[in-house]
Amino acid sequence: MDFKENFPVWDKLTEEEQEKLSASVRERKVAGGTLIYDGAGDCAGLFLVRSGRLRAFILSQEGKEVTIYRLFDRDICLFSASCMMRDVQFEISIEAEKDSELWMIPADVYRELAESSAALANYTNRIMAGRFSEVMWLIEQIMWKSFDKRLAGFLVEESLLEGSRVLDMTHDRIASHLGTAREVVTRMLRYFRDEGMVELRRGTVELIDMEGLEEVAG
Amino acid sequence: MDFKENFPVWDKLTEEEQEKLSASVRERKVAGGTLIYDGAGDCAGLFLVRSGRLRAFILSQEGKEVTIYRLFDRDICLFSASCMMRDVQFEISIEAEKDSELWMIPADVYRELAESSAALANYTNRIMAGRFSEVMWLIEQIMWKSFDKRLAGFLVEESLLEGSRVLDMTHDRIASHLGTAREVVTRMLRYFRDEGMVELRRGTVELIDMEGLEEVAG
Numbered sequence: 001m002d003f004k005e006n007f008p009v010w011d012k013l014t015e016e017e018q019e020k021l022s023a024s025v026r027e028r029k030v031a032g033g034t035l036i037y038d039g040a041g042d043c044a045g046l047f048l049v050r051s052g053r054l055r056a057f058i059l060s061q062e063g064k065e066v067t068i069y070r071l072f073d074r075d076i077c078l079f080s081a082s083c084m085m086r087d088v089q090f091e092i093s094i095e096a097e098k099d100s101e102l103w104m105i106p107a108d109v110y111r112e113l114a115e116s117s118a119a120l121a122n123y124t125n126r127i128m129a130g131r132f133s134e135v136m137w138l139i140e141q142i143m144w145k146s147f148d149k150r151l152a153g154f155l156v157e158e159s160l161l162e163g164s165r166v167l168d169m170t171h172d173r174i175a176s177h178l179g180t181a182r183e184v185v186t187r188m189l190r191y192f193r194d195e196g197m198v199e200l201r202r203g204t205v206e207l208i209d210m211e212g213l214e215e216v217a218g
Numbered sequence: 219m220d221f222k223e224n225f226p227v228w229d230k231l232t233e234e235e236q237e238k239l240s241a242s243v244r245e246r247k248v249a250g251g252t253l254i255y256d257g258a259g260d261c262a263g264l265f266l267v268r269s270g271r272l273r274a275f276i277l278s279q280e281g282k283e284v285t286i287y288r289l290f291d292r293d294i295c296l297f298s299a300s301c302m303m304r305d306v307q308f309e310i311s312i313e314a315e316k317d318s319e320l321w322m323i324p325a326d327v328y329r330e331l332a333e334s335s336a337a338l339a340n341y342t343n344r345i346m347a348g349r350f351s352e353v354m355w356l357i358e359q360i361m362w363k364s365f366d367k368r369l370a371g372f373l374v375e376e377s378l379l380e381g382s383r384v385l386d387m388t389h390d391r392i393a394s395h396l397g398t399a400r401e402v403v404t405r406m407l408r409y410f411r412d413e414g415m416v417e418l419r420r421g422t423v424e425l426i427d428m429e430g431l432e433e434v435a436g
Contacts, residue, residue: 058354060362087344089351090358114340121339122332126305128346133307135353136276140308142360143397144278179361 003103006048006074012119024109030096036080039091043083043107048076052100056092057176066179068092069134070161078127081107142179145218150178151188153217155198155207165207174205192216221321224266224292230337242327248314254298257309261301261325266294270318274310275394284397286310287352288379296345299325360397363436368396369406371435373416373425383425392423410434 003025004010010018030036032052037044039059047054054071056079071077082088084107114120141150154177158167171185178185189205192198197209197216207213221243222228228236248254250270255262257277265272272289274297289295300306302325332338359368372395376385389403396403407423410416415427415434425431 064362066361085347087347087351090354116336118334118336118339121336121343125339125343125346128343128350129303129305132346132350133305136308139357140276143284144282
């Protein structure tokens with residue numbers, strides 16, 4: 001599996017641009033749980049996911065987290081190279097959620113190529129529009145959806161992502177994804193348990209009544 | 219005042235592109251309070267603000283609003299042409315907050331130009347990154363800032379925008395900006411009043427203690 005087969009607009013670049021890009025790309029393997037970009041820091045470059053899973057999140061001053069989006073195979077992470085976009089005024093952190101293989105494209109190379117290649121610039125646009133949509137979805141969730149709906153929706157989605165009804169996740173971890181306090185998660189999970197929708201064991205949540213959870217999620 | 223003097227990357231377009239763009243631009247005057255794009259509807263095209271002020275907001279299924287950002291002179295509104303960006307999966311509504319003069323660029327013309335012009339595509343990117351930053355700021359506000367801080371910050375910002383300490387705004391209207399219920403706004407405004415920071419009259423809020431409000435806003 002090669003970089004050029006995974007980079008979405010490879011065929012739309014000139015030969016010269018292709019050479020420049022592939023000469024600069026570096027492969028990187030990271031273990032699950034590794035923070036690969038801390039938002040404030042230096043410009044890590046763009047990550048193209050070869051395999052594994054990345055999580056983008058924001059951090060409050062008090063260290064609280066909210067998950068913004070996830071990146072899967074062939075997804076590209078723009079905001080780890082936000083130094084190349086002076087209009088990006090926020091800080092996103094990126095961690096590997098699973099063991100991951102990445103290609104890293106240096107920010108300056110990407111920016112230079114995008115300056116002359118309309119195809120690459122339009123591709124950047126499409127990625128940003130996609131991320132923008134995920135963030136708008138999150139705002140709607142936070143503003144207008146009650147917490148039981150958000151939590152039920154999160155559990156169902158995680159179960160589909162993991163391909164398992166048993167989620168290895170502490171309440172604390174779930175709270176970090178949803179940007180709330182652990183106590184709030186624990187209280188709602190106990191309510192779901194009392195309704196027969198989940199079973200709780202130390203560090204795991206088992207989904208028993210998938211239909212019920214989907215119904216709560218709405 | 220001419221379109222080409224207000225369109226930020228005019229000089230970076232070829233003569234042919236410039237001709238195509240200026241031949242397609244239409245001028246439009248709208249009265250304050252007019253909804254100029256309803257999100258779901260057809261593709262209005264891009265608006266470039268010549269004068270006045272636009273407000274972009276999202277609507278819940280129950281009709282609740284949250285202000286996402288404002289557009290001022292020389293700002294351009296991308297999302298009123300989101301039909302041209304298939305990765306935009308959300309609906310933003312746009313209203314004129316004041317009497318406004320706009321230039322309207324048809325979505326298909328803009329898209330076609332951006333496909334060949336890297337300058338225009340990169341400009342689109344910069345606009346989107348700027349709006350993205352405003353949305354991320356909003357998420358941080360909603361997630362981590364208590365309502366007294368948000369309201370105080372809103373009042374100070376509106377006062378600067380209007381160049382006046384007297385804001386002609388009902389509590390209902392303020393609630394729409396901040397995505398909350400009128401009662402919540404009324405309660406907090408009364409608290410500010412009791413603290414000597416504002417005076418309340420029917421349909422207006424007067425800011426008395428600007429420093430105090432700024433301090434609450436943090």
